[in-house]
Amino acid sequence: MRVFDLCGCRALVLGVMLAAAGPVLAFQDPTAVPAAKSERMLMSPMSAVTHVGNRTIAVGPRGHIAVSEDGGNTWRQSAVPVSSDLVAVSFPSEQHGWAVGHGGVVLHSSDGGASWEKQLDGKQASHLVLDYYSNTGPGAELPDASMFVDREQVLIGFGGTQPLMAVHFVNEQVGYVAGLFNRLFQTQDGGKTWQPWQHRVDNPNELHFYSMTADAQAVYLTGEQGSVWRMRHGEERFVEKPTGYDGTLFGAVSNGQTLVAFGMRGSVFRSRDGGDSWARAKAYTQAGISSGTFLADGTLLLGSLSGDVARSVDKGETFEPVKLAKSMPFFGLTVTPSGKVTLVGAAGIQSEAVKLENKKDAASALVNSSVSIGKQRETGHGYAN
């Protein structure tokens, strides 16, 4: 929507003008304050990372976005019009990408991640929902329309905005963003306009969506209470494909043959039939598993919140620890075609070529590390002095 572009630019220009005029006395929301340049960005938390062509793009808190064009050796901070906490990123092509996060922001880049513009924020998204499902809106006739309106008004009543937790763009035009309480939007024009899609998903309990991924057959959503939703390409509805688990699934990854969903307390589920049936892998850690990726040869890598990376060469049945030069709670990982892995997490960005350890030693090293690293984000409120 052109209007939103203008709004974003105007806020930015206004902010610059105020800054130039002297102290800004009123509080400014992070959705209106550009991200600050930071030399420490690479050492500060990063939430998600993706790879496309020769670019690696990482997003994180405070509007941080970093782009590397050499497989993760050197990074440049992008110009970002918000300083909101960003949590997910999707690049359907080398030039075009989208990032979402708190404040309900959707950011778009058309220059390979170097610069970004705000396409949507939480307040605008609320209006979209209300307008769409209201009596006069295009979705007025839908069975749950009044419920969606009521829900949105309750959320607005809480104050604040609803964060977006997941994004996936099928191509430069078609994409989806998802978040709390069944929040789901689709665009068909590269994010210029967004349509509420809450009525196009089987989610009667309004569970939160936490991740989105896709393979050649379908797009998948994961979320609370062990839920996975699948929408085959060409369909226009996400169908629930429960894993049987009752905890949150942080994410999923698929290479077309194997779909793996992962989440709290070392939970890993695999499906060979696109989510119709699931099998649970034996837990190799008690820590939450936050991220995963398939290598070209079918090897699966999973990163955990206690700072270990495990590798499965049997399509997610058994896992072995991977020896790492450094460790931190991992939030995201991606791999370049040359096999170089970029990991992001609590301590920033790290890149390494992952090697498999001797199997026997590796198993014992893993037991040690799950105890000794001890930096479990799940338990993050320990008594650190």
Next chain:
Amino acid sequence: MATPINQPKMEVIRDLKDFDSQSGSLLERMIFNNRLLIVLGCLLLTLFFGYQLRDLRIAASYEKMLPQSQEYIRNFLDNRAELRGMGDSIRISVEAKDGDIFNPEYLAELAKINDEIFILPGVDRPWMKSIFTPVVRWTEVTEEGFTGGPVLPNDYDASPRSINDLRINIARADVVGSLVALDYRSSMIIVPLMSADAEGKPVDYEALSRSIEEIRQRYASGPDAKVNIYVIGFAKLMGDLIDGLIQVMMFFGLAVVSAFFIILLYTRCIRSTLLVLGCSVIAVIWQLGLVVLFGYTLDPFSMLVPFLVFAIGVSHGAQKMNGIMQDIGRGTHRLVAARYTFRRLFLAGMTALLADVVGFAVLMIIDIPVIRELALTASIGVGVLIFTNLILIPVMLSYIGVSPKAADRSLKAEQAELAPNGGNPIWAGLARFTERRLAVVAILGSLALGAWGFMESLKLQVGDLDAGAPELRPDSRYNLDNAFITSNYAISSDIFAVMVKTPTGGCSSYETLTEVDRLGWTLAQVSGVQRTVSLADTIRTYTAGMFEGNPKWATISDNQGIIDAQINNAVSWNSEFLNTNCNLTPVLAYLADHKAATLERILNTAKQFAEENNTEDRQFLLAAGNAGVDAATNIVVKEANRKMLLYVYAAVALLCLITFRSWRAVIVAVVPLILTSILAEALMVHLGIGMKVATLPVVALGVGIGVDYGIYLLSTQLAFQRAGMPVAEAYRKALSTTGKVVALVGVTLAAGVITWVWSPIKFQADMGILLTFMFVWNMLGALILIPALSHFLLQGESRRVQKAAADYAPNNDNNAIAGGTI
């Protein structure tokens, strides 16, 4: 100022009957015609003040070292009660001698130590934290919600199974780096202290420090000790400082002994040496007694005063004795000799002492209580010297006299000095600096030295330059412990804090937390900042915890309800970032060091942030934390140093002008002092001493006391010049009469403070080095530069008098001039 030339001639009177006891000033008659009363009065006063000493306390107060009216310090002091995270605490790290902490022997020792610390008075027991205290808990997010328990398993029985449970709980509780060392070889007991004990009395840091030291002795020494113990914390530091002070007190004895030998060497008369020392010690007793009466304590700064009072007392006392000896040597009765000396020297001595007072008094302009107290007690001490050394010494000498041999020797020496071709070869050598060639060399040399010193002094750093506790030496036990703890745990001992003040309940609003987060992030960008922590970080972590530990939730939600839930958690888990009213929350920055440049960088960044973001409801107040206080102190010290130098030089110049009544002479007297000040700063650069609270007074003291040399030498020289002598001759004469005194003063003053170089307290050692340097170098500067400068500036003084006063009888009153050093 006394002009000896104009004094009435003092005849040699061998018999008391020939002496008119009603002669002399009123004061003199009052004193010497009531000698017994004076002695008795002094005795009673000494007993009285001596009795007061039973209440003399040694203390080291952190607060008194803070510049009280500085804006940032005010902010800190005003809000200190609300800063929970920065209350006093002691950290005790117990290290396993062999292996890691997961062995039953180590854990048994730790349990015992933990229990012993727990019952020490002053410990805020509910909040004591170690892996053995129940407040330290682990929590975990499961599919059903939070689960948790104490880190020490409830069924702990030292079995391998329960030790393994402990190991798992430690990992789950996220205490590695805080309560357990990063290498698992030691663990920490964090001991928060109450500000007052159950009876409302302030906690006795010294006693606490001693108790902990005793526990360390029992568990960590000896061949079968199973653990090492490392202790840091403000209370421990204060305890160590007080221990150091007691050691420094012992140095006083050393100073007395060295003064004894110096005076004995000078006079060769034991009884008068003992008298001078005795009277100087009496002055110290009075001074300390007055300190008690005023309700002060001896702190690391004011401890300098007894040393200075003693040294100044000894040098003045020695002069009195010098005069009396010469009179007695000529055959004058000892009472008459004492009265002559009093007559000649009382006014002069008082002027000299007043000059010292000026040096101290200037320090009063510095708004730091320890320095003000130092200034005040030093002024008192020097005031006391007027009684003990200007009055009591002559009175006592009138009773006991001096040994005849010494008196004879003194007279002969004096006559030898004054003989046309006799005298000390050193004096003759120094006198050559009045010749043009050597004068030019001396002045050019000084200029070069001054220029070099100035270039060096530009490198002078403000603040403390060493890591750890700057009060103590880098290799002190405390600093070694500190190094152990900072290298094995993820904590830094240098904390800079900005206090964010809001209306009651405002600390938890989304807006405040967002700003707090921005400030934390802004400070984290500053080079030298290791990391920052604030309530915003706590909320981020807790929010993620509330949502199944999902890292995507590590945010400050703009939904106030989500924040409030986390604030409740923070309150119930006793967060240090919240005060009871939720109107103050600190943003802490852990620094890599507390060098002035680091502090200035973070201070400027924080200041800019505050200026740009302060609103009525949200004030960003600088600065708390030890590094914040250091940063504020550095600002004050830097300003005070300039101001103080200006004042002290102005005061000294004025004093010299009154004394000499010649601006040229003022230049001659002051230039050597300036050179010394510059070189002292260069020395500080060379020795790695920063400009700080402790070194501030040194310059003022050095200049104030250092000008004495110039006054001694120049006043005599000018007297001779005005009596008609040319510069060279007048200077040589001045040297032979007062050179010895100048040397004596320099040596006794230096001997008084040089012992401080061995003080375990770093800043006292720094003061000792600098004062010694200034006392000695001022002396050398005076002896070399005064003649050289006189050659160019003071020739006129002689000619003027030569022309005007042909009938003036020069050189017929050596006696008066010799005694009248001022």
